[in-house]
Amino acid sequence: MQKNDGTLWGWGTNTDAELGAGQNMPVAKMPVPVGIPISLEVNGEALLLTSGVIIRNNQTFIPLRSLLVMLNATISYETKNKVVIVDGKEGSTPPIRISINLKDGEILLNEKSIIPRSKAFVISGTSYIPLRFISEQLGAEVSWNSKENKISIFY
Numbered sequence: 001m002q003k004n005d006g007t008l009w010g011w012g013t014n015t016d017a018e019l020g021a022g023q024n025m026p027v028a029k030m031p032v033p034v035g036i037p038i039s040l041e042v043n044g045e046a047l048l049l050t051s052g053v054i055i056r057n058n059q060t061f062i063p064l065r066s067l068l069v070m071l072n073a074t075i076s077y078e079t080k081n082k083v084v085i086v087d088g089k090e091g092s093t094p095p096i097r098i099s100i101n102l103k104d105g106e107i108l109l110n111e112k113s114i115i116p117r118s119k120a121f122v123i124s125g126t127s128y129i130p131l132r133f134i135s136e137q138l139g140a141e142v143s144w145n146s147k148e149n150k151i152s153i154f155y
Contacts, residue, residue: 001031008034008052039150042070051126053151057118060151061128064100064120071138071155084120084127088138098137102127109137 001009009031038053039046040062047070054061064084068075072089082103088096099108105119120129131151132142140155 002052008037010034037149039148040067040153041150042067042153043155044152045070051123053131054123054128056121059118060131061118061121062131064127064129067129067131067135067153068138071135071140071153073138086134086138092139096138098134100127100129 003009011029011031012027034052038055038060040049040053041047047066049063049066051063051066065075068086074087074090076085076087077083078085082101084100084102086096086098086100088098094110097108097110099106100120101107102120102122105116105121107114107116107120116130116133118130120127122128135142135153135155138155140153143152143154144150145152
């Protein structure tokens with residue numbers, strides 16, 4: 001749940017340690033903070049996420065579709081192989097295609113294998129991608145304002 005102050009709170013199963021401050025407790029019976037609220041904007045416009053920002057290994061992950069739609073990317077999904085295919089906005093030079101294998105975390109950039117610091121992952125049916133890595137591959141600039149806990153993307 002999201003409180004009026006923007007903080008995210010959760011309870012229930014916590015096997016992926018996404019609740020609290022990363023504690024790996026099996027079940028959170030009472031609501032605990034999911035993490036600090038982080039806002040996100042693209043070209044100065046606030047981006048409202050259906051699921052919150054997740055920090056893992058000191059890297060920011062956001063729901064895949066939320067960002068890519070704002071960056072005018074085309075998204076397709078190979079259900080059988082669990083691969084997300086992202087094509088950069090039409091007319092980008094050179095054309096950009098990113099394939100993200102949600103089974104093993106492999107990422108291909110224009111058919112060449114890339115090793116990200118942290119792999120994409122799925123929680124409760126939502127695919128999370130490394131924000132900076134994918135944004136920059138699509139030609140965007142990413143900045144972090146620590147005083148405001150805000151990520152700004154300019155595209």
